[in-house]
Amino acid sequence: MAVKGQRPHALTDVPFHYCPGCTHGIVHRLVAEVIDELGCEGKTVGVASVGCSVFTYNYFNCDMVQAPHGRAPAVATGVKRARPDNVVFTYQGDGDLAAIGAGETVHAAARGENIVAIFINNAIYGMTGGQMAPTTLPGQVTQTTPYGRDVKTAGNPIRVCEMLSSLDGVALAQRVTVDCVKNVKQAKAAIKKAFQYQMEGRGYCIIEVVSTCPTNWGLAPQDAVKWLRENMLPYYPLGVYKDIGEAKE
Amino acid sequence: MGERVLMKGNEAIAQAAISAGCRHFFGYPITPQTEVAAYMSKMMPKVGGVYLQGESEVASINMVLGAAAAGVRVMTSTSSPGISLMSEGISYIAGSDVPCVIVNVQRGGPGLGGIQPSQSDYFQATRSTGHGDFHLIVFAPSTIQETVDLVNKAFDIGDKYRMPVMILSDGMLGQMMEPVVLPEETNTAKDKPWAACGHQGKRKHNVINSLYIDPNELERLVRERFEKYKTIQATEQMAEEYMTEDADIIVVAYGASSRVSRSAVDMARKQGIKAGLIRPITLWPYPVDTIKKVAKTAKVFLSVEMSMGQMVDDVRLAVNGAVPVEFYGRTGGIIPTPKEVYDQIVRLNGGVQ
Ligand SMILES: Cc1ncc(C[n+]2csc(CCOP(=O)(O)OP(=O)(O)O)c2C)c(N)n1
Numbered sequence: 001m002a003v004k005g006q007r008p009h010a011l012t013d014v015p016f017h018y019c020p021g022c023t024h025g026i027v028h029r030l031v032a033e034v035i036d037e038l039g040c041e042g043k044t045v046g047v048a049s050v051g052c053s054v055f056t057y058n059y060f061n062c063d064m065v066q067a068p069h070g071r072a073p074a075v076a077t078g079v080k081r082a083r084p085d086n087v088v089f090t091y092q093g094d095g096d097l098a099a100i101g102a103g104e105t106v107h108a109a110a111r112g113e114n115i116v117a118i119f120i121n122n123a124i125y126g127m128t129g130g131q132m133a134p135t136t137l138p139g140q141v142t143q144t145t146p147y148g149r150d151v152k153t154a155g156n157p158i159r160v161c162e163m164l165s166s167l168d169g170v171a172l173a174q175r176v177t178v179d180c181v182k183n184v185k186q187a188k189a190a191i192k193k194a195f196q197y198q199m200e201g202r203g204y205c206i207i208e209v210v211s212t213c214p215t216n217w218g219l220a221p222q223d224a225v226k227w228l229r230e231n232m233l234p235y236y237p238l239g240v241y242k243d244i245g246e247a248k249e
Numbered sequence: 250m251g252e253r254v255l256m257k258g259n260e261a262i263a264q265a266a267i268s269a270g271c272r273h274f275f276g277y278p279i280t281p282q283t284e285v286a287a288y289m290s291k292m293m294p295k296v297g298g299v300y301l302q303g304e305s306e307v308a309s310i311n312m313v314l315g316a317a318a319a320g321v322r323v324m325t326s327t328s329s330p331g332i333s334l335m336s337e338g339i340s341y342i343a344g345s346d347v348p349c350v351i352v353n354v355q356r357g358g359p360g361l362g363g364i365q366p367s368q369s370d371y372f373q374a375t376r377s378t379g380h381g382d383f384h385l386i387v388f389a390p391s392t393i394q395e396t397v398d399l400v401n402k403a404f405d406i407g408d409k410y411r412m413p414v415m416i417l418s419d420g421m422l423g424q425m426m427e428p429v430v431l432p433e434e435t436n437t438a439k440d441k442p443w444a445a446c447g448h449q450g451k452r453k454h455n456v457i458n459s460l461y462i463d464p465n466e467l468e469r470l471v472r473e474r475f476e477k478y479k480t481i482q483a484t485e486q487m488a489e490e491y492m493t494e495d496a497d498i499i500v501v502a503y504g505a506s507s508r509v510s511r512s513a514v515d516m517a518r519k520q521g522i523k524a525g526l527i528r529p530i531t532l533w534p535y536p537v538d539t540i541k542k543v544a545k546t547a548k549v550f551l552s553v554e555m556s557m558g559q560m561v562d563d564v565r566l567a568v569n570g571a572v573p574v575e576f577y578g579r580t581g582g583i584i585p586t587p588k589e590v591y592d593q594i595v596r597l598n599g600g601v602q
Pocket residue numbers: 050051052053069092093094095096097120122124125126127128133
């Protein structure tokens with residue numbers, strides 16, 4: 001009997017706690033498949049952040065460290081500097097990476113820290129029940145922007161890949177999504193490239209995944225995908241914002 | 250034993266850490282501890298270590314968390330305002346049961362305060378630096394030699410109990426120079442099977458974490474940690490006694506203020522006043538056993554601090570009403586003179602006979 005699909009080895013058998021239609025699960029799987037394909041599980045250390053994905057430390061089979069809210073890039077820096085042979089990645093939401101941890105993100109990127117950031121941009125704070133995130137769209141209604149995000153008072157969203165792409169330490173900054181098979185494949189290829197760049201010691205890599213949060217968007221899973229396509233993707237265009245290119249032999 | 254050299258307190262801290270096998274240092278500049286970082290940035294590349302200036306104390310302490318989680322000996326150093334910023338990370342380090350050494354070369358506060366020596370972070374150091382139920386082991390050296398010895402011990406004791414350890418110094422000890430004998434570097438690599446450094450396919454994955462959603466599990470873990478704290482309180486107290494056997498008046502002081510207090514005790518003894526000194530070396534665990542023992546024979550205690558009175562609470566708890574406990578302090582970066590402390594001893598003695 002041919003096995004068509006099975007759980008990647010890099011994922012434990014602990015069931016995900018994510019809501020139906022949430023894209024966190026897909027991204028976990030892609031990261032795990034990349035770890036399997038690169039055969040690096042035994043030397044990988046993941047850094048879990050504070051947000052809906054905090055329990056990633058239970059889901060990935062590699063060693064894991066749980067960081068304070070926003071501090072994953074600094075914790076990952078500590079791990080990587082202590083163990084340069086390890087493959088180190090962070091898994092962060094938009095509140096974690098672009099609000100409370102913006103400083104740590106910018107400086108890890110500027111230093112060209114050899115880590116990979118998997119960045120889940122779902123335009124909202126999921127774990128705490130749907131407050132405004134630094135990536136919440138103009139006019140978007142959240143628990144703390146009940147009349148829609150007014151950029152005059154609540155400020156403007158941050159396009160993280162665009163912002164970080166100006167930094168010399170960044171090797172790869174790419175925005176992907178996982179709304180359809182084609183994009184899922186592209187997302188996986190981007191994640192794989194980021195891990196490979198790290199193993200070659202090329203610098204900071206960030207893969208931003210435009211994601212859904214049906215629960216806090218107040219939408220059914222299918223409608224959430226539609227909303228993502230119609231609202232998120234125009235504001236956060238997919239693409240490669242920086243890529244220093246394959247290593248020369 | 251190594252050679253005898255003349256060293257500045259802050260540089261001695263850095264060199265002692267390197268001798269203790271510390272090869273990872275993360276920090277952010279602040280007076281009056283800057284020499285620690287400067288020394289580390291000069292020496293670490295020479296010994297194959299890592300010096301990294303973080304973008305803030307917040308980032309630096311989290312780099313410490315990462316390196317400690319990965320199982321290496323790691324240190325950071327800062328001064329008072331920096332500890333405030335590190336508090337979050339220190340709480341996570343304690344909650345994750347990973348060892349590290351944190352140096353606080355105290356300066357005056359609150360706020361930006363001043364850059365002169367102070368002891369006003371005693372509460373912060375001993376009453377848990379950050380949120381939650383936890384303790385740090387806190388060492389308070391009073392000479393440069395003792396600083397070196399305690400930094401060495403801090404790494405060992407931290408590894409032993411998987412705890413953060415603080416060296417509570419101050420601007421005076423950090424800036425002054427004294428001769429020291431540096432210890433020879435020994436093999437300090439400890440086996441840390443719990444570390445997150447890659448399982449190499451040989452074991453289950455390690456998780457370094459402080460999150461426990463189930464309150465029963467969290468309570469159980471905190472209680473376990475407090476059992477460990479009990480052992481530490483029973484076995485790791487350190488204090489020096491100076492002329493306490495026949496003393497009526499006991500000065501209690503640590504760090505810089507203990508140096509002044511020792512001179513004041515000598516002055517009092519010359520006048521025939523029976524004064525003595527207890528110098529706590531561990532501030533947590535507090536040396537209650539020494540204080541309790543001496544409280545059986547002494548008539549009065551005097552806590553001398555460079556603060557408005559913080560350690561005096563611990564003296565009172567230890568003395569437990571057996572005899573009166575008084576306080577004398579200067580703050581804002583002012584070091585009391587031996588004469589000021591001597592005058593207090595004379596006052597408690599009811600004058601000079
Ligand atoms: C210091 C601190 N402040 C606030 C919180 C509360 N908090 C937990 S998760 C979170 C937001 C997470 O949002 P995001 O990073 O976007 O991740 P998501 O939950 O959407 O996946 C906040 C504010 C915290 N845990 N720690």
